Amino acid sequence: ADTTYTFRFVPQKDMFYVPWNGNDTELARLLECIENNKTTILDGKLPLLVDGYCNSLGSEAENLATAKIRANRVKSELIIRAEIKEENFITRNHATEGDFVTVRLTVPVKGTAATDAEARRKAETERLEAEKRAEQERLAEEQRKAEEARLAAEKAEAEKAAQQNTLADTPSETKITTDYHLSLRANLLRWATLTPDLGVEWRICPSWGIAVNGSWTSWTWSDKDHRYALWEVAPEVRYYMGEKKAWYLGAMFKAGQFNYKLSETGKQGDLMGGGITAGYQLRLNKALALDFNLGLGYLNADFEKYEVIDGVRVRRGNETKDWCGPINAGVTLVWKLF
Missing domain, CATH: 3.30.1330.60 (OmpA-like domain)
Incomplete structure (x- = not known):
């Protein structure tokens, strides 16, 4: 069988x-x-x-x-x-x-x-x-x-619709990000160290911008025996990249003066240098954005050392220092004016 x-x-x-x-x-x-x-x-x-x-x-x-x-x-x-x-x-x-x-x-x-x-x-x-x-x-x-097959077709249709919506929204987003000429800037990292910092940026076109930032502060304590003071000016030229023009590379020049006395010996003098910068602007809304940036380059500081004896500043010699590395960092609040 x-x-x-x-x-x-x-x-x-x-x-x-x-x-x-x-x-x-x-x-x-x-x-x-x-x-x-x-x-x-x-x-x-x-x-x-x-x-x-x-x-x-x-x-x-x-x-x-x-x-x-x-x-x-x-x-x-x-x-x-x-x-x-x-x-x-x-x-x-x-x-x-x-x-x-x-x-x-x-x-x-x-x-x-x-x-x-x-x-x-x-x-x-x-x-x-x-x-x-x-x-x-x-x-x-x-x-x-x-x-x-039905689920795959529905997924493909949904992705196509989402892509079309994204393409439709892109012009307006790009316009919001780049269609302005002048903005105010405040480096929040500087303000966090009690150093007021303000600046402006002029966007010549969507790809190019010119920015100038300035910082100033002057603090004394312990009956003026300790001091923290400085001013700086840093002009910068930027080139913006990408579809939304959010990433950028730039060239910076920095000049200023300082007077630090945080211990027995104080240092007062001039600084000057420059370098390249890179960063990213994160748009928060139509008027505000956060600018994250870092600068690398060279600084020269020419200063004199001093001590304060009975309220009189006594000079203790001169010194010059050169520095290569990070010269600037910022988390900057950007306010678009027009």
């Missing part, structure tokens, strides 16, 4: 789950049949016909490869449990019909014509059930792919 045993697989997967979808019951039946005919099977007179099926992947090659793996997993299970060999199998793989593996044995039996008819009827019933299950799985897979 030709007996078929069917083992189900999850679509697109090659793992053989025994306790799933009736596989455990089918495996027990097959192992019993093998045990009853083991001698004939091992002698090579009764081969096990293994057919692997897969149609849930995108191409025929992928389906055939997965069908082969599935068939091998079923054979491995039988080799381990029933103690048979690879040569006892005849294997074929198919990229159609569904996601399952069948194992068939043609077991010779002695009986009446009625018994043969019953066996044929049972085999036909099993075949029809297998085809029915395969058709159900095929329809479910088609429905899944159709749903994925």
